[in-house]
Amino acid sequence: MAKKTLSKVEHGLSGTITVPGDKSISHRAIMLGALANGKTTVRGFLPGEDCLSTISCFRQLGVDIHQEGSYVEIHGNGAEHLREPKAVLDVGNSGTTIRLLSGILAGLGFYACIQGDSSIAKRPMKRIVDPLRLMGANIDGRQGGNFTPLTITGGNLHSIDYELPVASAQVKSAILLASLFAEGTTTVMEPERTRDHTERMLNAFGVNVNQTGKKVSMKGKQTLTATTIEVPGDISSAAFFLVAGTISAQSRLTIQHVGMNPTRTGIIDVLIHMGATLSCKNKSEDSIEPYADIQVDASSLHGVEIGGDIIPILIDEIPIIVLAATQAEGTTIIKDAAELKVKETNRIDIVAQELNKMGAHIIPTEDGMIVHGKTKLKGATVNSHGDHRIGMMLAIASTIAEGKTVIESSEAINVSYPDFFETLQGLQ
Numbered sequence: 001m002a003k004k005t006l007s008k009v010e011h012g013l014s015g016t017i018t019v020p021g022d023k024s025i026s027h028r029a030i031m032l033g034a035l036a037n038g039k040t041t042v043r044g045f046l047p048g049e050d051c052l053s054t055i056s057c058f059r060q061l062g063v064d065i066h067q068e069g070s071y072v073e074i075h076g077n078g079a080e081h082l083r084e085p086k087a088v089l090d091v092g093n094s095g096t097t098i099r100l101l102s103g104i105l106a107g108l109g110f111y112a113c114i115q116g117d118s119s120i121a122k123r124p125m126k127r128i129v130d131p132l133r134l135m136g137a138n139i140d141g142r143q144g145g146n147f148t149p150l151t152i153t154g155g156n157l158h159s160i161d162y163e164l165p166v167a168s169a170q171v172k173s174a175i176l177l178a179s180l181f182a183e184g185t186t187t188v189m190e191p192e193r194t195r196d197h198t199e200r201m202l203n204a205f206g207v208n209v210n211q212t213g214k215k216v217s218m219k220g221k222q223t224l225t226a227t228t229i230e231v232p233g234d235i236s237s238a239a240f241f242l243v244a245g246t247i248s249a250q251s252r253l254t255i256q257h258v259g260m261n262p263t264r265t266g267i268i269d270v271l272i273h274m275g276a277t278l279s280c281k282n283k284s285e286d287s288i289e290p291y292a293d294i295q296v297d298a299s300s301l302h303g304v305e306i307g308g309d310i311i312p313i314l315i316d317e318i319p320i321i322v323l324a325a326t327q328a329e330g331t332t333i334i335k336d337a338a339e340l341k342v343k344e345t346n347r348i349d350i351v352a353q354e355l356n357k358m359g360a361h362i363i364p365t366e367d368g369m370i371v372h373g374k375t376k377l378k379g380a381t382v383n384s385h386g387d388h389r390i391g392m393m394l395a396i397a398s399t400i401a402e403g404k405t406v407i408e409s410s411e412a413i414n415v416s417y418p419d420f421f422e423t424l425q426g427l428q
């Protein structure tokens with residue numbers, strides 16, 4: 001287990017950076033490229049551990065994939081050429097890999113077994129198992145299909161109309177990917193809108209997807225044609241630097257080429273609402289995913305209430321928003337976010353526990369947190385608990401904490417941002 005010792009940054013953070021490619025989009029580019037006919041080229045791919053797990057699973061399914069850093073070529077021969085894997089498919093720490101891949105395997109006529117690390121073993125799978133069973137897949141796992149390892153023998157799927165019980169892009173995507181193999185039209189209703197990268201990318205591969213409000217539907221048996229994908233920077237990774245630039249006195253940061261998909265930009269709305277001086281420049285819509293440069297200055301923040309339908313649009317950014325809230329005058333209330341309990345860790349308990357060690361005043365609740373600000377943070381020994389986003393949030397906390405902060409299990413950061421510490425260092 002790696003340990004990282006960090007010190008307070010005395011004169012703010014300044015500079016211009018780019019962040020690695022979007023994790024959600026990178027996974028989907030590999031998956032759809034593997035299902036398509038022809039050579040798909042991906043630029044800006046995130047070479048973090050999660051997306052490398054996706055590549056390794058598809059190689060085991062017989063797909064020829066060349067990856068060098070952020071450049072990837074996928075030589076797809078269509079889904080019918082995927083073959084039964086000879087060993088268990090290992091998704092590592094990646095929830096997106098296991099849930100989306102299960103949707104694909106549900107449509108294929110062979111046996112596969114999937115599992116991941118100890119965090120994946122605790123995460124609920126019934127949310128994908130239920131709809132995939134309704135479509136006709138033979139899928140099972142521990143405890144009636146709720147936990148890994150999952151075993152799937154796919155094939156002979158039929159379309160469904162499905163109302164998602166939780167707002168989850170992973171579940172929506174698993175169903176949409178399975179529906180590629182089903183006769184008839186599949187419809188998914190979301191309780192709140194979630195990220196729409198799968199829908200956009202299916203379109204880019206030539207598949208017709210209809211989206212109206214919270215309803216997505218598509219006809220099965222459509223074929224995918226290889227294409228070129230440009231992956232913008234991950235707003236979930238940029239989020240750490242957006243908050244760092246806001247809370248660290250005298251800072252001014254610019255982050256270039258950040259994905260600005262409106263189903264992901266809740267963090268920007270919340271930071272502006274809290275009083276941050278933040279602006280988006282050079283917006284572009286010329287690609288399947290919009291992007292822009294974001295500039296942020298050190299700012300005085302105030303507490304806000306965050307809940308309702310914005311939650312899925314900033315779900316992964318809540319740990320770093322909570323850090324911002326510790327530096328805001330007044331109380332911040334986060335509610336309607338019980339999904340945080342089933343992420344890489346229980347992010348309600350772990351965020352509160354680790355930041356409170358540094359002097360924050362955070363009360364965990366059933367569906368969120370109450371953060372009393374503004375608190376002076378001090379260095380402490382804290383732990384990522386194997387959760388990349390907790391590790392990076394704690395590293396940003398260290399930049400404003402008096403004294404030294406030791407982050408245990410800091411290697412977790414490699415899941416989504418292998419160069420994170422170098423980038424942070426370069427801004428000091």
Ligand code: S3P
Nearest residue numbers: 024096167168169170171315316
């Ligand atoms: C993701 C969807 C979200 C998010 C995860 C990535 C995706 O999960 O938290 O990091 O790529 O579809 P849920 O669908 O479980 O909300």
